[in-house]
Amino acid sequence: MSNLISEGASQTSGVERVPVVIRDQAQEIIASIAEEIGQAVKQSETADKPLVLGLATGSTPVPLYRELIRRHREEGLSFKNVVTFNLDEYYPLSPDHPESYHRFMRDQLFDHIDIPKDQINIPSGTAKREEVHEACRAYEEKIASYGGLDIQILGIGRTGHIGFNEPGSGPRSKTRLVTLDRLTKVDAARDFHGEHNVPRYAVTMGVGTIMAAKRVILMAWGRSKATVLRDAIEAEPVESLPASFLQAHDNVCFFLDQAAASELTRFRQPWLVGFPEWDNKLARQAVTELSLKIGKPLLKLLDKDYQENGLSELITEQGPAYDLNIRVFNEVQHTITGWPGGKPNADDTHRPERAVPAKKRVLVLSPEPQDDVLAMGGTLSRLAQGGHEITVAYLTSGSLGVPDEEARWAAELMIEAEEGIGSKLAKQVLAELKTKGESDNDSVQLRQFKGYIRRNEARSSLQACGVPSKCVTFLDLPFYEEGRYRRFKAGDTDRDLLLKLLNEVQPHQIFVTGEAGDPSSVQGISFSVFSEAYNQARQNVWVSDCYVWLYRSDGREWESHQIEMAVPCSPDELRTKAQAIYLHRSQRSQVPILDEEKTEVWELALERNRTTANNYDKLGLAEYEAIECFVRWS
Ligand code: GLP
Numbered sequence: 225m226s227n228l229i230s231e232g233a234s235q236t237s238g239v240e241r242v243p244v245v246i247r248d249q250a251q252e253i254i255a256s257i258a259e260e261i262g263q264a265v266k267q268s269e270t271a272d273k274p275l276v277l278g279l280a281t282g283s284t285p286v287p288l289y290r291e292l293i294r295r296h297r298e299e300g301l302s303f304k305n306v307v308t309f310n311l312d313e314y315y316p317l318s319p320d321h322p323e324s325y326h327r328f329m330r331d332q333l334f335d336h337i338d339i340p341k342d343q344i345n346i347p348s349g350t351a352k353r354e355e356v357h358e359a360c361r362a363y364e365e366k367i368a369s370y371g372g373l374d375i376q377i378l379g380i381g382r383t384g385h386i387g388f389n390e391p392g393s394g395p396r397s398k399t400r401l402v403t404l405d406r407l408t409k410v411d412a413a414r415d416f417h418g419e420h421n422v423p424r425y426a427v428t429m430g431v432g433t434i435m436a437a438k439r440v441i442l443m444a445w446g447r448s449k450a451t452v453l454r455d456a457i458e459a460e461p462v463e464s465l466p467a468s469f470l471q472a473h474d475n476v477c478f479f480l481d482q483a484a485a486s487e488l489t490r491f492r493q494p495w496l497v498g499f500p501e502w503d504n505k506l507a508r509q510a511v512t513e514l515s516l517k518i519g520k521p522l523l524k525l526l527d528k529d530y531q532e533n534g535l536s537e538l539i540t541e542q543g544p545a546y547d548l549n550i551r552v553f554n555e556v557q558h559t560i561t562g563w564p565g566g567k568p569n570a571d572d573t574h575r576p577e578r579a580v581p582a583k584k585r586v587l588v589l590s591p592e593p594q595d596d597v598l599a600m601g602g603t604l605s606r607l608a609q610g611g612h613e614i615t616v617a618y619l620t621s622g623s624l625g626v627p628d629e630e631a632r633w634a635a636e637l638m639i640e641a642e643e644g645i646g647s648k649l650a651k652q653v654l655a656e657l658k659t660k661g662e663s664d665n666d667s668v669q670l671r672q673f674k675g676y677i678r679r680n681e682a683r684s685s686l687q688a689c690g691v692p693s694k695c696v697t698f699l700d701l702p703f704y705e706e707g708r709y710r711r712f713k714a715g716d717t718d719r720d721l722l723l724k725l726l727n728e729v730q731p732h733q734i735f736v737t738g739e740a741g742d743p744s745s746v747q748g749i750s751f752s753v754f755s756e757a758y759n760q761a762r763q764n765v766w767v768s769d770c771y772v773w774l775y776r777s778d779g780r781e782w783e784s785h786q787i788e789m790a791v792p793c794s795p796d797e798l799r800t801k802a803q804a805i806y807l808h809r810s811q812r813s814q815v816p817i818l819d820e821e822k823t824e825v826w827e828l829a830l831e832r833n834r835t836t837a838n839n840y841d842k843l844g845l846a847e848y849e850a851i852e853c854f855v856r857w858s
Contacts, residue, residue, distance in 0.1 A: 239458050239489045239497055241471040244478045246485045250287055250445045250743050253479045257377075257441055258291040262301050264375060274307045274343070276367070278376035278434070279333075280387075281310065281325045283710040283744040284443050285377055289333040296337045303339040309367055310346040311378070311387035312428035315356070315401060317349035321663050322708075323415050324349060331711070347399065347427040360399040360427060367433065376437035380444050383407050384452045384465035388428035395461070395469045397430030414709050418627060421662050431469050440476040442467070446742035447780050450487040453480065458489060483740035496534055502541055504555070509785040510535055511552040512843060516784065521844025522553045556843060559790045560851075564603045565612045565733065576789035576856075577733070577771065585613045587731035589722075591738055591750035592622035593682035594808040598829045599777040600735060601689055601801035602793035603852050608690035615729050617697045618682060619722070619750045620704035621675030623666070630810040631670065632657050634677050649673060665708070674810075675700065681808045688804040699725065703749060714749050722757040730766035734758075735773045739857065740780075747778060772857040781832045782853045784839045789856070792848040793833060801833075802826050 247253045261277070268275035279285070295301040310325060319326035326346050334344055345366060351359045367373060378386050383405045389397060390405040403425055404412075413419040434440065444453055456467040457478060470476045485491065494500040495510060514533055515522050530539035530548075542548050558574040561567070567575060568582035586607055590596035596604065596616055607614055631653060638650040653673045660666075666674065675698075683693045699721055703714040726734075738751030761767055773789060776782060793801065805826035806812070813824055833850035841847040 242457055242473075242476055242478055244457060244480060244485070244488070246480050246482060248482050250443075250481045253443065253481065254287045254291050257288055257443070257479060258295060260441070261292065261375065262295055262299075265301060265303065265306060268305050268374075269302075273371065274305045276370045276372065276374045277306055277308045278373040278429070278437055279308050279310050279329065280377045280379050281312070281328050282379045282381075283742060284379035284445060286332055286710065286744055288377070288443070293333065293336040303337045306339055307343045307370055308339065308345060309363075309373060309429070311376075311434075312426050313347045313349040314423040315349045315425040315427050317423050319346075319349065322665065323412075323663065347429075349423075349427065351427075356401050356427065360401070363399045363429075364433065373433075373437035375439045375441065376434055378434070378440060378442040378467075380442060380449055380452060380456065380467050381405075381408055382411060382448060382452055384456055384467045386431065386434060386442070386467050386470070388426040389431050389434075389466040391464045391466065393431050393466045394463060395435065395472070396432040398432055399427065399429050401425055401427055414625070417662060431466050435469065435473055438475060440470060440473050442470065442476065442478045443480075444478070444484040445481045446745070446748060447483040447486060447740040448742060448778070449484045453478070453484055454487040454489075454492075481743075486740070493534075495537065499537070502538055505785075507538060507542055507548065508552050508555055510538055511548060512556065512785040515843050516839060519842070521842065522549050522556070523844050525549050553844065556784070556787075556840070557845060559787050559853075560792065560840075560845070561789060562606065562792060563610065564789065564791045564854075565607050565610045576854075581732065583611055583613060584732035585729055586615070586733045586735070587726070587729045588614065588616045589734065589736040589750070589754060590616060590618050590682075591747045592620050592625065593618050593678040594622070594685070594805065594811055594825070595737055595747070595777040596735075597685050597689065597801065597804040597808075598825065599737065599775040600791075600852050600854075601685075601804045602797045602833070602850070603735075603791045603854075604686070604689040604691055604804075605797060605800055606791065612733075614691055614695045615697060615725075615731075616682075616686060616691060616695055617699055617725055618679075619699050619701050619753070620746060621671070621698065621700050622678040623671040623674035624704070624709060626674035626677050626810045628657055628660065630677060631674050635673070671705070677810055678808075681810060685804045685807040688800060688807060697725065701750075701753065703753070704746065709746075710744055712744060712746070712749050714753050718753045719756045719760070722753055723760050726757055726761050727764060727766075730764075731770055732766075733771050733773065735775055735854070736857070737775050737777055739774055741778065773854040774857050775852075775854055777829075779828060779832070781836060782855055784836070784843065786855055787836070787853040789854040790836070790840065791852045791854075792837070792846075793850040793852060795849045798830060798833065798850045802830055805829055 264275050310329060313325045317324045347363055348359055380386060383391055388402055390402060409419050409422040412422045416422045455465050461468040461471050490497050500506055515525060518529060525545050527539055527543060527545045530536060530545060539545060559576060561576055565584045566577035566579045568579055570579050572579040588596050635650040635653040638647055653670055656667055656670050679698055683696055686696060701718045701721060703712045703718045736754050738747035741748030811825060833852055836851040836853055837848040840851060
């Protein structure tokens with residue numbers, strides 16, 4: 225990825241309509257935002273007025289809150305002169321509910337700093353319906369009574385919402401009761417143990433309330449936000465994307481990590497906004513995009529096509545089209561291999577994997593059970609057929625993803641299978657499920673039981689791919705066992721457990737995912753645990769002979785120009801893959817899908833593999849049923 229990084233107001237391209245700051249990792253950005261807040265806090269101490277801070281929830285601000293807590297503890301940063309106003313709260317929801325924003329703010333920030341309780345303001349999720357309007361008005365008045373918000377911290381939802389200002393919110397909207405968008409509820413479903421438990425409504429500050437803040441800081445991490453950010457930053461402001469209204473703010477800044485910024489024109493099509501250096505990678509990106517955009521296979525592109533599509537500089541430098549087309553065609557062609565573990569006794573000069581050793585030790589790291597087969601079920605089958613020594617390691621148990629209904633089903637089955645005697649654990653599980661409220665945390669025992677469910681699903685799924693159970697290992701990393709969604713915290717023990725596995729297996733190949741995930745997601749954390757462990761392992765000999773392949777199981781597949789290894793799947797292989805994914809029973813949709821939309825994970829995964837194949841076909845390469853794809857990590 226190019227390292228075009230712009231600072232605040234100095235925008236590199238005319239396309240971006242707000243100041244944007246980009247860094248490789250969220251952590252690098254957090255320090256500067258915490259510094260800005262720290263400075264403002266200190267200035268307020270000398271002024272005769274408290275600092276009025278607008279705060280956000282969600283996983284995005286968690287690292288910022290951790291840094292503020294650290295500064296409070298280690299550097300004496302005091303919040304005694306700070307008044308806070310939170311953006312929003314679910315409605316109706318009690319402040320003690322584990323997913324309420326009241327509770328979230330206490331856990332993540334307020335309980336760890338010295339802010340007086342009466343200086344904390346969060347919209348109420350428990351006001352009577354007929355009193356909500358009045359409570360919202362009072363909230364606005366209270367903000368105004370302090371002279372307005374000095375700094376407003378924001379995240380962004382996948383619908384483009386800020387606070388809970390869903391699409392359709394007007395630029396002058398104020399604090400009010402809103403109905404949550406379907407996508408927002410889907411995103412919150414994991415936290416609430418199912419979409420049906422997510423409250424229908426929320427009370428949120430309006431877009432107008434946010435716009436009135438003197439300074440607005442929007443943060444976003446991970447690839448899942450990249451598309452909505454591109455629109456919020458580059459497109460005309462529209463009601464269907466409330467974050468785009470921030471373009472009109474005179475002191476706003478978007479702070480993004482590289483993954484969240486990846487869809488911006490300066491990265492996607494840098495030739496449209498400047499004079500990029502045309503290395504091979506960028507040339508391949510431009511040529512494949514041109515081919516797909518105008519619907520012409522690579523080998524049929526003409527000089528004229530390049531010239532008419534903003535690529536005359538490329539064709540002048542590296543043309544004529546005939547030569548450039550062939551070069552890129554060959555590059556793409558060489559990504560295709562039916563031998564993901566390397567083809568024995570073959571010339572591997574242009575193959576993605578080495579021919580030697582013919583039998584490799586392959587380590588597949590899967591953040592949760594199912595990530596592996598979703599992205600690489602077909603590749604796993606091929607590796608198994610190739611006789612490679614495979615180890616599939618599940619980094620976390622995945623127990624948090626098992627609905628109670630599935631646990632009940634499994635416990636009842638156990639009891640019935642034991643002819644009414646039943647194991648102690650199954651009986652305890654059923655007893656807990658009987659009394660457990662929908663927002664209660666699972667006991668350690670229930671989490672363990674749900675973990676067993678996922679273990680068994682994972683084993684049978686891998687068997688469908690031809691990978692026997694003896695190849696499977698479950699790490700149950702502590703960050704997951706001790707945490708909950710959005711609040712995980714990895715430590716040295718996690719890294720050491722993985723390091724031990726790496727050194728035991730000494731792999732020639734590692735398949736891993738999560739490099740562009742939200743840093744607080746299971747995938748994102750799993751990847752950072754992996755990269756730390758791998759770095760520590762670097763002095764070992766096996767590392768110098770190891771290729772690390774990145775796969776994606778989060779629904780956002782690699783694009784044609786990025787792919788470095790493309791493993792085709794025949795129709796039969798794709799059926800096997802579908803079966804392998806389907807065997808993760810607890811991960812199937814819990815609610816029967818009534819509309820036409822494909823929402824089952826196995827359907828979506830297959831669709832992605834078909835799309836990749838279809839794109840290769842459109843580029844003029846061979847026509848495959850489906851393709852799984854990988855990028856090499858360096
Ligand atoms: C919720 C909150 C928003 C937040 C968004 C994104 O909808 N109301 O304020 O920005 O989630 O959440 P996350 O940061 O977890 O991606």
